[in-house]
Amino acid sequence: MECMMLMAGVQPNSITFLGLLCGCSHQGLVEEGVEYFHMMNLKFNLKPGIKHYGCMVDLFGRAGKLEKALDMIGNSPSQDDPVLWHGIAKMRKLIKSQGIKTTPGWSWIEVGDQIHKFVVDDKSHPDFFEIYHKLREVISQAALLGYVPEESLISVAGLITEECLETSTSYHSEKLAIAFGLARTPKGTSIRIVKNLRVCKDCHSFTKYVSKAFNREIIVRDRVRFHHFKGGVCSCKDYW
Template sequence: MVGVLSACAVAGALELGKWAHAYVEKHRMDGRLSVRTALIDMYSKCGYIDRALEVFESTPVRNLVLWTSMINGLAINGSGNKAVEFFDRMVNDDDIKPDAIVLISVLSACSHGGLIDEGRRLFDELKSRYNLIPRMEHYGCMVDLLGRAGRLDEALELIRRVPSEPSVILWRTLLGACRAHRNVQIGELAMKEIQRREPRHHGDHVLLSNIYASVGRWEDVAYVRRAMKRMGVSKEPGCSIIEVDGQIYSFVVEDATHRHSEEVRAALERMTRRLREAGHVPDTREVVARVEGGEEEREEKLVHHSEKVAVAFGLIRTVPGTTLRVVKNLRVCVDCHAAMKLISEIYGREIVLRDRNRFHHFKSGSCSCDDYW
């Protein structure tokens, strides 16, 4: 059953996860810490953080693994302050000594929540209070924290202070921050360091081309794309899944072969029309494919992003008011994030979108991340 719950967590299959929870309760397996930890992980990764908290609070005796699962769940759902609060509860109330793993989770929570002071305190306490040697993952969390806050120079300086050879992950994290803040100079420096280590990773080239696209340097975008083609490097296609009536449906960007393609195409057109009527202006800064096609073609690319397709399908296959839960393999783009906020308002739906990095809970025109992600 732990395996079943873990599978539900990966797929974001909440309804099946709820059935599994009822099953373990019926057969009196829910008293085991391994099962309760899996339940917390499943509910957290399905975006149902309130239910995860209920399972946690109803557990009479908690170990480090259970605490870590709960803190990580709060982190990925954007509850940074609560994650730090739970970490302090674990240390002070339950007198549990943290390990390197739980500190990665709480530092990640600080990163997603922009909690710079808290993050620095915890990073300093790694050695001073807990006698732990910072791992590369801890440095990665701090680089992410500083990068998201726009403190790119500080993030670069921290990488240069890493005692051993900085891993490619640190440079990749910095490159991602440069994309968010449109910093070409540091982005190119980070890319140079990445190329020395992993020259064929597709995501890095895409990030660099996105940085160039965001500042209108289309010749550089085309150059990066040509280089990718020469090296045989291709961009991972966007794929989103949605659970409807206990069944998982998968949508890949611009897939015309899907068995529901005609139904979805019509729904997507209606949804796009309502978005435009409500004032949505497509943000094409991150669209870099076929730049020679002009603005109209870039806007058309955005319409068919997989998360939009999944949501359009969910709107026509569920009754009004039903929460839509979507899982995507890539990071949500700026335009889709803005569109999801508006869709939640237009249709009166809550949309829970899990991308590669975290959860976004869209409701009444706003997102739980407060546009900080």
């Protein structure tokens, strides 16, 4: 891309590199991301901003290189910026002290000709007893294959969501929608879910195990992309 731009006489700017770094993060291209990050200043005299540092933290974090992610935060011009830090306790304290409003998360699934919408720990559905009973069964089956619930905090565009502030013991909207889909659709059919936010790490892991345990294709459209779960793997290859 860089060569094509230069050949066309177009100089890359900070937005160009932001797109490159974001793409590297979502594809797990760590070495390439590091190269582009250093190239900004050394070759094009562009000073990386907080969003560029945020992409690098995300890049290292997704790849499991947590020490490098921490080093990147330490070298950033704004070490305390919430774009870089998503610690649960720290964010909860900030939200309470500053009165920050969170984004409510929801998932919906179409069964037959009706759309069913769920939020975290939702008990408003008329069949919620059946749904929760099914979900407990689904969790048990997924656990037999190795699923382990975990606390996860995901930020969407710098915002902390109500759903992701809940602990792993909470029933996120996506899990409720999946349980409902498994209970109300024929065996072997695909389940399609739409989510207004980025899927959290725990729900992503859960859905992979469910697709294998129940031999179902589960397609989730979240805020970022499509996730196609089948046989215990996801089309995003765990980068999203």
